[in-house]
Amino acid sequence: KAGVTQTPRYLIKTRGQQVTLSCSPISGHRSVSWYQQTPGQGLQFLFEYFSETQRNKGNFPGRFSGRQFSNSRSEMNVSTLELGDSALYLCASSPVSGSQDEPLFFGSGTQLSVL
Amino acid sequence: AQTVTQSQPEMSVQEAETVTLSCTYDTSESDYYLFWYKQPPSRQMILVIRQEAYKQQNATENRFSVNFQKAAKSFSLKISDSQLGDAAMYFCAYRSGETSGSRLTFGEGTQLTVNP
Numbered sequence A: 001k002a003g004v005t006q007t008p009r010y011l012i013k014t015r016g017q018q019v020t021l022s023c024s025p026i027s028g029h030r031s032v033s034w035y036q037q038t039p040g041q042g043l044q045f046l047f048e049y050f051s052e053t054q055r056n057k058g059n060f061p062g063r064f065s066g067r068q069f070s071n072s073r074s075e076m077n078v079s080t081l082e083l084g085d086s087a088l089y090l091c092a093s094s095p096v097s098g099s100q101d102e103p104l105f106f107g108s109g110t111q112l113s114v115l
Numbered sequence B: 001a002q003t004v005t006q007s008q009p010e011m012s013v014q015e016a017e018t019v020t021l022s023c024t025y026d027t028s029e030s031d032y033y034l035f036w037y038k039q040p041p042s043r044q045m046i047l048v049i050r051q052e053a054y055k056q057q058n059a060t061e062n063r064f065s066v067n068f069q070k071a072a073k074s075f076s077l078k079i080s081d082s083q084l085g086d087a088a089m090y091f092c093a094y095r096s097g098e099t100s101g102s103r104l105t106f107g108e109g110t111q112l113t114v115n116p
Helices: none
Strands: A005-007 A010-013 A019-024 A031-038 A042-050 A053-057 A064-068 A074-078 A087-094 A110-114 B003-005 B010-014 B019-021 B024-026 B032-039 B046-052 B064-069 B074-079 B088-096 B110-115
Touching: A005 A087, A010 A019, A019 A087, A019 A110, A031 A074, A042 A064, A074 A087, B003 B088, B010 B019, B019 B110, B024 B074, B032 B064, B032 B074, B046 B064, B046 B074, B074 B088
Parallel strands: A010 A110, B010 B110
Antiparallel strands: A005 A019, A019 A074, A031 A042, A031 A087, A042 A053, A064 A074, A087 A110, B003 B024, B019 B074, B032 B046, B032 B088, B064 B074, B088 B110
8 A cells, every 4th residue: 555645755945936735645544634844843733634624723824725635635835935934844644534543644745945 | 732842852772772762741631642753864754653541551562662651641662672773753742532633743853873
């Protein structure tokens, strides 16, 4: 079974631009979560999607948005990029059969650099 | 809000020795789950072990085991017979069992070096 796939692996943008990151979860997984990882702030939760609906949202500005498609694939968008948005963005999927002890399975991330 | 603290930014261990990574957490919930993830240079977060708060028995996965002290809100990871492939950043994570969703709260991480 293929793992969580994130594309692209690396991305370089300039301030003010917008960017879209993609995540394909493990087949059969219905929940997709996004995390931002930076040296200074560590791992921070962005949002979670389940059945095409945002179920949870972290404390990030409205420039960060996401969506989930009917096949559970998810995209994350950041508009009006700032230097501080430079980070590793990790996507994770979960089966979500109702059990809270289901672990998250992570992708290898997209490294975003904002110049 | 829940918080997770890893007080050891870096640890090192000799190959074949045992090392323990510390994690403490703060929560007012009684139902929750705790996880240890490792992040090697490939950047992919890999689940190492998980513990349900309602279980008193400490979880074990091969060379990895935890010491879960619920009253002290402590969740340490013990790695026995350390191998070079264990070198990675290790993150402790908390997940609520009382709210829906898959949100994890992570600690700051501990960078583990394994010396040959």
